Amino acid sequence: MRFDHETLPQRIRFASGAAAAHLAAEVEALGGRRVMVTAGPAARSAAREITDGLPVVHRHDRDGDVVRHVPRAVAERARAAAAEHDVDVVVAVGGGSTTGLAKAVALASGIPVVAVPTTYAGSEATAVWGMTEDGRKTTGTDPRVLPRAVVYDATLTLSMPVGLSVASGLNALAHCVDSLWAPRTDPISQALAVEGVRALGAGLPSVVREPEGLGGRERALCGAYLSASAFASAGSGLHHKTCHVLGGMFDLPHAQTHAVVLPHVLAFNAPHAPEAERALAAAFDAPTATAGLALLYDELDAPRTLRELGMPADGIAAAAEAIVAAAPPDNPRAVTLQAITGLLRAAWEGAQP
Known part of the structure; x- marks a missing residue:
């Protein structure tokens, strides 16, 4: 090591x-x-x-x-x-x-x-x-x-509406997921990321069930710090490069964009990063990472489509080119124009990853 x-x-x-x-x-x-x-x-x-x-x-x-x-x-x-x-x-x-x-x-x-x-x-x-x-x-x-x-x-x-709390928490969750295969990832940032997933996975559903309760919000806030600490050391992976392009190009809302894109990047990378996939699955207490995230999204009624956030369909091609150019060279899976175009179209439509 x-x-x-x-x-x-x-x-x-x-x-x-x-x-x-x-x-x-x-x-x-x-x-x-x-x-x-x-x-x-x-x-x-x-x-x-x-x-x-x-x-x-x-x-x-x-x-x-x-x-x-x-x-x-x-x-x-x-x-x-x-x-x-x-x-x-x-x-x-x-x-x-x-x-x-x-x-x-x-x-x-x-x-x-x-x-x-x-x-x-x-x-x-x-x-x-x-x-x-x-x-x-x-x-x-x-x-x-x-x-x-x-x-x-x-x-x-407490004044943050439930919908925004969900989107913001899933943005934090994206920091965790990206940190498991980002360019400077290491065992310490990975450990922080996994604990962040556990905290957010427990805290966010509690926020949805009891918006005025402090317990869920405290767990989510602690998870957000863990996720950011992991991300600070690991750096930006494919997910964040994708969302930075989309946010800058189309002025999309930051947290909601991360929430929509995350399941698609996870499904794209997870089969090619088996150790990270197993760690996420365990943190979600699910058979696979993608299944665990899908169950959480259902429970939270999470945002699903880039179309509803205001991204134009005719922007997919230009965005895909910019994402391929910005993608980390050591991403677990090869980042091709065809693959990213398909990923963006699925996220735009709200299709299953």
Whole structure:
């Protein structure tokens, strides 16, 4: 056995109902005196509540300030606001788009970020950044964008509707699955990924059954962190390369796109990655990984089609070419234009993988 595994330097504070206190402690530890808060519309109220006692000099939370896939023009406005207000800490309260915007500020300035997730996106636990311009999403890795601390509080996810909770949780599950065969996968990231599958597989059905219960949301939130930790070390596999192309090219909703594509990439790769397949099957407590995922999708009433997300049928050919060009060279199965075209058409139609 021989591998290299990088554990990212980051503190995690996990406790329901303690976001304000934990956030204040982290800002103080960073010496923050001029705080910028980023928050999208869904998290604006919660952000104002938990940051009320902080030395906030700018709230970047107006309509249009946070946009999915972080368009470059939106990122530049946030960077200019941080410079204008001489910000020394950015607090990001919200989902992946909010964290992504804070990362864009950090990438250009080195200003430290404290993330307070309200979804299961997982961006908060990685040093990966992404921005879109002219229909193309560019991603990269830089230690400056890794949030110095993450404050997890499951009560902040209670306002997330069940449908969005499901999609966001399946996005996290996709981090787990991709981490089992991504370019830098290793036994540690694989172990984190498998535990993430178990946590999400138990937590998400509980969220659907009892949306106001904290137990399921805590398990899902913990699973989201495990999944992101695995992904941070393992890197982007075929699934994430596919979704980055689709999101950037067609401006599709991030979490729902991951949820729709995941069963198709799993069915594509699993027969060619037997060890990963067995580990996933065991985590799902199912005879096969694909069967386990299918049962979970039925239980969650998960999103099924790219067509319903707004992807045009005539975009399949161009997307397939871009995905083949971006696919990792060591994917378990050869990534051909014909195969990816078929995969995308099945995902567009909502056909069985």
